[in-house]
């Protein structure tokens with residue numbers, strides 16, 4: 177399958193940040209210059225309006241009394257002071273006076289003129305003008321009505337240059353954009369650096385996972401970084417350690433299983449070869465040999481059955497046929513079942529069983545637990561020994577124990593007693609037909625029934641295995 181296009185997280189993060197920072201800085205620069213220009217325009221409108229209104233009150237009487245010279249002088253002086261071109265228009269919209277003396281008698285097609293003619297006392301506008309009219313570039317036009325004693329006489333217009341201000345604003349805008357651009361670049365560099373630092377542990381983790389994928393379970397991720405990434409590495413390492421143990425257990429299990437299966441087969445081969453190469457073998461010896469082969473087949477089948485059962489439990493394919501079970505009578509049956517085996521070595525099973533204790537479980541599996549533990553107690557005790565089987569209840573739990581005064585188990589061996597194929601004394605255990613699978617199966621079954629198993633043992637003195645299971649309900653004895 178084709179590998180999908182791979183983009184490292186740090187590149188994705190950098191691109192995302194670059195887009196966010198650029199957009200927000202661009203937006204910020206524009207908004208800021210808009211605010212500044214809005215403020216400056218308003219200031220300008222206020223100033224121009226005040227000046228024009230004040231001048232209009234001076235100019236109105238001069239215009240009314242047609243003192244042209246005085247009017248011309250006042251307007252020329254004021255033009256210089258206000259830094260703009262002053263025009264006086266009559267109520268027909270014709271220019272009666274121009275401080276630049278260029279447009280006398282003409283009409284001005286400006287919206288402010290129209291507003292003032294319609295009687296609005298003041299008007300203001302900023303726009304790019306017709307070069308033929310007032311020169312190129314942006315201008316501000318501020319107008320005020322000239323009011324005489326007999327009504328409106330005309331209007332006074334101040335046309336001033338706005339190019340300087342607009343150019344400054346543009347400069348501010350481009351400077352801001354430049355500053356923001358530099359800051360954005362620095363921010364992106366910082367993001368690249370940080371994302372590299374942040375994602376480095378992820379890269380190491382990916383490497384470790386890849387090594388594990390190739391079968392190297394010893395690969396660990398360096399625990400670096402903060403927060404989730406650190407926790408991820410720690411959790412991964414925990415998981416890797418467990419998997420490594422599992423892998424080791426699995427290898428040990430496979431090699432143990434092969435070894436255990438090889439031993440009876442080797443014995444059978446020797447026995448059968450003997451029979452093949454000694455055709456004149458006496459009948460009793462042949463029968464003995466065949467019995468030997470038969471025993472090895474039993475052993476093989478015992479191992480294979482145990483292995484199958486464990487494998488099924490491992491892959492959760494063992495389902496329990498759960499029902500209400502009278503554990504007390506089940507245990508009595510188990511004792512009865514084991515009695516013939518005990519009597520072959522003059523052993524006794526003593527049982528003290530509280531009657532009527534119910535559990536929820538699979539009767540066949542519970543029987544397997546009981547017989548396995550009693551079998552062990554008999555197997556690892558001396559001839560003529562007595563094994564104690566007890567069943568009591570404490571609170572909502574059932575305590576089933578099997579006690580023997582047999583060989584006992586050392587503390588070191590107790591740690592491994594539930595491991596598959598683990599036998600304290602391999603030779604002796606093999607003589608008694610032990611495979612070392614019994615207790616592994618028992619422990620798994622007990623846990624599948626929601627219980628636990630404990631061991632109290634002293635080497636040379638004996639052992640007590642106790643199974644604790646949740647009670648279904650309590651019946652009064």
Ligand SMILES: Nc1ncnc2c1ncn2[C@@H]1O[C@H](COP(=O)(O)OP(=O)(O)OP(=O)(O)O)[C@@H](O)[C@H]1O
Pocket residue numbers: 482548552553556580582583584585593598599600601605609610611612613614615616639
């Ligand atoms: N009651 C006991 N007293 C002393 N040692 C015991 C006792 N029960 C178990 N062991 C030791 O633990 C080992 C593992 O027991 P387990 O029941 O798993 O295997 P096994 O009895 O050898 O074989 P299997 O039960 O499969 O026939 C035994 O080989 C034995 O050495």
Ligand SMILES: [Mg+2]
Pocket residue numbers: 548551552610614615
């Ligand atoms: Mg056993």
